[in-house]
Amino acid sequence: MSELCFYALDVAQKTGASACDVRFEEAFSGFLLFVNGSFEAPAFSSWSGVGVRAFVHGFPSFSSTSRLDKESVSAIAQRATKYAKVFSQKSKPKSVTLPQTNATFLVKEKKRVEEPDFDDLKETIKLAYQELKSSLKKATLLQCFISVSWSKSHRTLVNSEGAYVNYTIPRVGEVAVFTLKRDDGLSLQKFHQREQEGGFELFQAAKFVESIKQQAIELENVLFNGKQADEGVTNIVLSPELTGLVSHESVGHPLEADRVLGREGVQAGESYASAQSIGVQIGAHNLNISDDPTIERSNGYYLIDDEGVPAQKRRLIENGRINEFLLGLEPAAVLGLKSNGSSRCSSYDREPIPRMSNTFFEPGDRTFDELIEEAKEGVYFKSFREWNIDDRRTNQRYVALVAYKIKNGEVSEPLLMPVLEVTTFKLLSSFVGGSKDFELYSGTCGKGDPGQPLPVSMGGPHTLFKGIKVGRR
Amino acid sequence: MERALELAQKAGFSDFALKLVEVTNCLYTVARDSASSFKSWDDVWFAVYAAKDSKEVVFEHTKPFPSDPSQVVDEAQKRIEVAEPSPLYTPLESSEVYEKQNKLLEIENEIAELSERIHAKLSGKPEYVSYNTLSVWAQNITVKLYTSAGARIHEGYSRCWATYRAFADQDTTLQRCEYTDAPKKLKPEESLRSVWEDLKPALNRLKPERGAKSAILSPQVVGNLINSVGSASSAFSVLIGNSFLKDKNRVASPLFTLLDVGEGFPGMPHYDDEGTKTQSTVIIQRGELKNLLHNRKTAKKFGVKSTGNAGWISPSPWALVIEKGDAEYDELVRSLKDGYIVTNNWYTRFQSFVTGDFSTITRDVTLVVKNGEIVGSTKGLRISENILDLLSRAQAVEKRTHLVKWWEVETPVQAPHIMFEKVNFTLPE
Numbered sequence: 052m053s054e055l056c057f058y059a060l061d062v063a064q065k066t067g068a069s070a071c072d073v074r075f076e077e078a079f080s081g082f083l084l085f086v087n088g089s090f091e092a093p094a095f096s097s098w099s100g101v102g103v104r105a106f107v108h109g110f111p112s113f114s115s116t117s118r119l120d121k122e123s124v125s126a127i128a129q130r131a132t133k134y135a136k137v138f139s140q141k142s143k144p145k146s147v148t149l150p151q152t153n154a155t156f157l158v159k160e161k162k163r164v165e166e167p168d169f170d171d172l173k174e175t176i177k178l179a180y181q182e183l184k185s186s187l188k189k190a191t192l193l194q195c196f197i198s199v200s201w202s203k204s205h206r207t208l209v210n211s212e213g214a215y216v217n218y219t220i221p222r223v224g225e226v227a228v229f230t231l232k233r234d235d236g237l238s239l240q241k242f243h244q245r246e247q248e249g250g251f252e253l254f255q256a257a258k259f260v261e262s263i264k265q266q267a268i269e270l271e272n273v274l275f276n277g278k279q280a281d282e283g284v285t286n287i288v289l290s291p292e293l294t295g296l297v298s299h300e301s302v303g304h305p306l307e308a309d310r311v312l313g314r315e316g317v318q319a320g321e322s323y324a325s326a327q328s329i330g331v332q333i334g335a336h337n338l339n340i341s342d343d344p345t346i347e348r349s350n351g352y353y354l355i356d357d358e359g360v361p362a363q364k365r366r367l368i369e370n371g372r373i374n375e376f377l378l379g380l381e382p383a384a385v386l387g388l389k390s391n392g393s394s395r396c397s398s399y400d401r402e403p404i405p406r407m408s409n410t411f412f413e414p415g416d417r418t419f420d421e422l423i424e425e426a427k428e429g430v431y432f433k434s435f436r437e438w439n440i441d442d443r444r445t446n447q448r449y450v451a452l453v454a455y456k457i458k459n460g461e462v463s464e465p466l467l468m469p470v471l472e473v474t475t476f477k478l479l480s481s482f483v484g485g486s487k488d489f490e491l492y493s494g495t496c497g498k499g500d501p502g503q504p505l506p507v508s509m510g511g512p513h514t515l516f517k518g519i520k521v522g523r524r
Numbered sequence: 525m526e527r528a529l530e531l532a533q534k535a536g537f538s539d540f541a542l543k544l545v546e547v548t549n550c551l552y553t554v555a556r557d558s559a560s561s562f563k564s565w566d567d568v569w570f571a572v573y574a575a576k577d578s579k580e581v582v583f584e585h586t587k588p589f590p591s592d593p594s595q596v597v598d599e600a601q602k603r604i605e606v607a608e609p610s611p612l613y614t615p616l617e618s619s620e621v622y623e624k625q626n627k628l629l630e631i632e633n634e635i636a637e638l639s640e641r642i643h644a645k646l647s648g649k650p651e652y653v654s655y656n657t658l659s660v661w662a663q664n665i666t667v668k669l670y671t672s673a674g675a676r677i678h679e680g681y682s683r684c685w686a687t688y689r690a691f692a693d694q695d696t697t698l699q700r701c702e703y704t705d706a707p708k709k710l711k712p713e714e715s716l717r718s719v720w721e722d723l724k725p726a727l728n729r730l731k732p733e734r735g736a737k738s739a740i741l742s743p744q745v746v747g748n749l750i751n752s753v754g755s756a757s758s759a760f761s762v763l764i765g766n767s768f769l770k771d772k773n774r775v776a777s778p779l780f781t782l783l784d785v786g787e788g789f790p791g792m793p794h795y796d797d798e799g800t801k802t803q804s805t806v807i808i809q810r811g812e813l814k815n816l817l818h819n820r821k822t823a824k825k826f827g828v829k830s831t832g833n834a835g836w837i838s839p840s841p842w843a844l845v846i847e848k849g850d851a852e853y854d855e856l857v858r859s860l861k862d863g864y865i866v867t868n869n870w871y872t873r874f875q876s877f878v879t880g881d882f883s884t885i886t887r888d889v890t891l892v893v894k895n896g897e898i899v900g901s902t903k904g905l906r907i908s909e910n911i912l913d914l915l916s917r918a919q920a921v922e923k924r925t926h927l928v929k930w931w932e933v934e935t936p937v938q939a940p941h942i943m944f945e946k947v948n949f950t951l952p953e
Contacts, residue, residue: 098586115565134562141559194765240876316657318931400565439871520953
């Protein structure tokens with residue numbers, strides 16, 4: 052397909068694009084879904100196509116097709132260029148420089164995703180369901196879905212500066228959603244997601260079954276023994292799952308350069324950060340938050356971004372100050388900066404835009420027990436269900452699913468849905484420290500118009516924040 | 525495609541459906557008064573549903589239908605080996621034949637023309653508006669559906685929607701959206717004028733107050749929340765126990781009536797994925813749950829007829845229409861006396877789809893009403909509620925409805941302003 056990509060490049064340049072890049076993708080996915088004790092119809096899909104992005108005076112126009120013939124590809128290259136010319140007149144000119152990268156990377160897999168062992172997968176899913184049910188002592192299982200998915204994407208990128216990048220990423224994932232109910236009607240719903248880059252060797256049956264079972268046992272304990280939290284200002288310890296969510300929602304998103312520049316204003320929103328925010332103190336002096344796509348086997352791993360820029364670790368917050376944005380080529384050009392390899396697209400028919408990869412609080416120097424001891428009194432938020440944040444990323448809420456009271460420096464009884472509703476600046480400036488342990492949780496990040504759901508991870512250590520108000524749902 | 529059905533029958537499939545779809549999209553965005561992107565993407569894809577011995581499989585490929593149809597049947601043979609018999613299996617039934625291709629839009633040219641009007645209007649923005657950000661998306665869709673039961677559907681339709689957001693400053697913003705079936709029908713001049721006008725009284729910024737307040741929710745907010753009700757009304761969601769409508773009867777105030785509308789709503793198809801005619805289905809009538817949305821499988825399970833909402837696996841809504849009430853908007857504001865007008869929201873998340881407990885955060889300004897008059901605006905409020913409890917507290921419904929579709933309202937909605945009592949507003953510390 053490289054010939055088709057070079058052909059598109061040629062057409063775009065001949066018709067007047069000052070710079071352009073072309074992406075080809077060939078991908079497939081599969082999905083098994085088990086609902087309340089029986090399998091739904093398995094689902095399979097594949098997609099392939101070419102996307103062309105043409106620049107005129109720095110204005111990007113994007114066009115794509117899933118018809119892999121010269122005529123269709125020529126048409127999209129011409130169309131992209133035509134409208135780059137038309138709309139560049141309604142935009143401030145800028146100089147976008149494309150990279151000259153020549154690279155290939157491949158995520159290795161021991162058990163190829165092309166060859167699922169369906170019998171094995173189905174047995175594992177059934178076993179997880181049976182173990183979940185048999186682990187329950189008092190709760191009624193209202194509903195339960197378990198799914199396993201797999202996919203592989205191969206992409207080629209060429210551009211008018213001579214870049215030639217190839218990469219292949221296989222991926223496997225699992226999701227479980229279940230709801231437990233008490234006789235008096237109170238119920239709690241768990242959403243579990245885990246996804247990694249690699250082959251089926253990453254889907255470890257015993258670990259998966261045990262994980263689902265333990266989550267059910269823990270949820271049942273909260274459902275039957277959870278007490279309302281005391282409302283008021285206290286200390287909180289966030290698990291790596293919650294810590295990661297804070298890093299993603301309150302730091303990663305608002306530091307995406309396109310949001311900073313207002314490009315997402317009618318979709319995902321703008322940001323508390325402006326182009327002048329680099330160096331501004333927004334958190335405690337020992338707060339360090341990063342985004343790093345180079346962590347192998349993580350859900351947001353890549354070595355070259357979708358514009359051909361080598362990936363690198365981004366230190367978003369350093370010592371409490373905004374240190375850098377997530378940058379792609381175009382917003383970097385507007386800001387007079389260099390891309391730090393943050394541009395990603397969800398498939399061939401989407402333009403690359405600044406995105407997160409693996410976003411996390413940097414680990415600290417304490418143990419988990421030391422953090423809890425230091426908190427003395429408060430709430431340990433272990434997992435969450437309901438969450439949201441305003442479109443400038445300053446006002447957020449996390450409702451715990453599993454949480455415990457911290458009493459006399461120890462984790463004590465479970466709490467029923469305590470609520471953390473706080474501003475970004477209050478939370479980040481109340482950060483005391485983190486533990487040495489470190490864990491990443493996979494998730495799907497949403498952004499862009501048309502939507503571009505992307506695999507990411509988020510996490511960090513356990514973290515302690517002092518003087519935070521906790522409420523009830 | 526006919527050949528593929530013949531081969532499928534010979535291969536022993538009891539049911540076989542083929543759906544070929546071509547979608548051309550065109551999206552233009554403006555950020556802070558400057559053109560920011562133009563995207564056009566053409567997708568051609570085909571999807572297959574196959575059943576044999578009560579086993580079912582679905583697959584789709586984003587590429588043209590192959591010239592050798594045996595490839596598709598061979599793939600179905602291979603894929604169905606993975607399936608297990610489905611307790612919901614129901615044969616395909618519809619043998620409808622329909623062919624109507626609406627004249628498709630010249631979407632790129634129309635968007636380019638529209639952009640001229642938009643930028644002309646933007647150049648005359650009032651002084652108190654710092655900048656505007658907007659998007660216009662147009663779509664042509666053609667669908668061919670062939671099923672082993674005899675359905676032969678070939679239709680084409682278009683739709684487009686626009687979102688306009690005006691910023692006085694980063695915290696004083698207002699949004700409008702439009703939805704129709706042709707870019708020429710969009711009225712950016714009128715939308716921008718009205719969003720600018722309505723932003724003016726919002727410039728007086730007031731402190732937000734938490735607690736239970738009477739509130740008018742705008743069509744954008746109602747549209748966002750009703751999308752959740754639309755999903756919950758899928759009989760599949762109810763069947764698998766993941767719907768707050770399961771086993772419910774009275775689910776809203778008697779002032780509240782909700783329909784799902786396929787045919788007749790702008791930019792909607794006449795037939796679903798099983799070849800069943802789309803229709804208007806009353807979901808909630810004067811507060812009572814009347815119908816769920818069905819495909820053939822869920823319909824059989826519930827002992828009713830399909831409502832034309834397939835999805836081969838799960839039915840889903842086409843467009844949601846809330847019946848208009850009898851109050852003028854100005855009357856609603858007067859009768860609100862003291863409370864909030866929530867103009868927009870986003871990030872609606874459920875604590876549980878079984879219970880319907882959710883929260884959503886206001887976006888753009890929330891207008892503050894004192895003594896029946898808008899006196900300013902506030903920001904930062906969050907609504908924390910149970911969706912059914914909230915709907916049961918509807919107090920008055922506007923006599924006008926508005927078409928809504930934007931980034932946070934995926935299924936198009938026709939909705940009025942609705943006034944609710946005791947809406948629970950929360951604030952961060």
